[in-house]
Amino acid sequence: LAAQWLAVEDRDRVAEERSRLDAEAARMETLVAFDALFPIDIDAAVPTLCGLRLGRLPSSQPAPPETNAACGLLLTAASILRRRHEGKLRCPNVRSLVLAGEASQIEVVSGKSTGGKVEKVDFHIKTSFFSWRTFGPAWVAFATLCEALVRALRSKLEEKASEAAADAVATTEDRGAGSDAAATRETALKLLDEGKQLPRVDGDKVGGFSVRYGDAPDHTWTSGVREVLRMVKWCFRADALVVFGLPPAVVPAKPLDAAHSQNDAAAPMAGERNQSAYGEQ
Structure with missing residues (x-):
């Protein structure tokens, strides 16, 4: 009886924590300021996301x-x-993103030679041998997704x-509105001009640096990660400008109105799902 009681208590605790994580993820999707929520420093020796290092140097x-927390x-x-x-x-080789914090994954679609097989690759490092064999391809897939987003x-x-x-032409008589449009x-x-200077993805290389962790030296992989973060x-x-019509410097870090909240909190894309550390939704 004691064992059964402990099992029920543990199950309830896991369910409560999972519910909390899901609610937090939904709340984050209704916020505007990516730069405030996910600050990126690409000028540091090892680039960082939210203060977490992404890269490796001696x-x-x-x-x-x-690293896994930053990837999540x-x-x-x-x-x-x-x-x-x-x-x-348009990014046909990335089917879905499996959000699971430090154990997140990417579902990728392999080439025609293998019949378009779908497999999950770990967007995190494991301590087991050869774990880099999936972490490396995951970074390649993520880089292609970033290029598609660009x-x-x-x-x-x-x-x-x-x-x-x-x-601006239609509101020439309204100086305020015309000025905003201009x-x-x-x-x-x-x-758009800045976008032309962004690195290009060529196979497993971003801006000339391989992001295939494990195959590339640490300093090369770190440089590739820096280029991905630049994108x-x-x-x-x-x-910020496309969705909210606001210059990036003045985007508020606060919840959106109800209309935007409903749009961004809608069901995931086909094939996409959120996953907490305790399993899939």
Whole structure:
């Protein structure tokens, strides 16, 4: 009887914690300021996300839990971006993102030679031998997803700039509205120019640096991660203007209105699901 009671108590505790994590994930999806929620420092010797190091150098070697926590946060941010811009997104080799904190995964679709097989790859490091064999491909898949997000946001920025130009002409008599439209167009064009300078993904290389962890030397992998984070940081800024019509510098870190909350808290994309540390939803 004592064992049964403990089992029930443990099950209830797990269910309560899972419910809390799910509610927190839903709340995060209704916030605007990616830069405030997920601050990225690409200028540090080892780039960081929310203060967590992503990379490895002889002078700075974070333990796997730190790397895994950063990867979990990174995938959470990418999941929100992916859902918001799915209409323009084209990334056939990434089927879904499995959000599970420090144990997050990516479902990838392999090439035609293997019949388009779907498999999960770990976006986290395990302590077992050869764990890098899935962590490396996961980073390659994530890099291609980031490039697809950049393309989608470029397209939306072009539309935003065109709309703002038309609004500026239509509101010439209203100096305030015309000024806002002109500022939006200027910001969109500036982001588009910056987007042209972003690194390109070529196979497993981003900006010329391999992100295939385990196959590439640590300093090369770290440089590749830095280039991926450069793309992510640009996506944060572009998203602020495209979705909310606000310059990146003034996007508020507060919940959206009810309409936006309903849109962003909608059901995941087809094939995508959230997963807590205790299992799938």
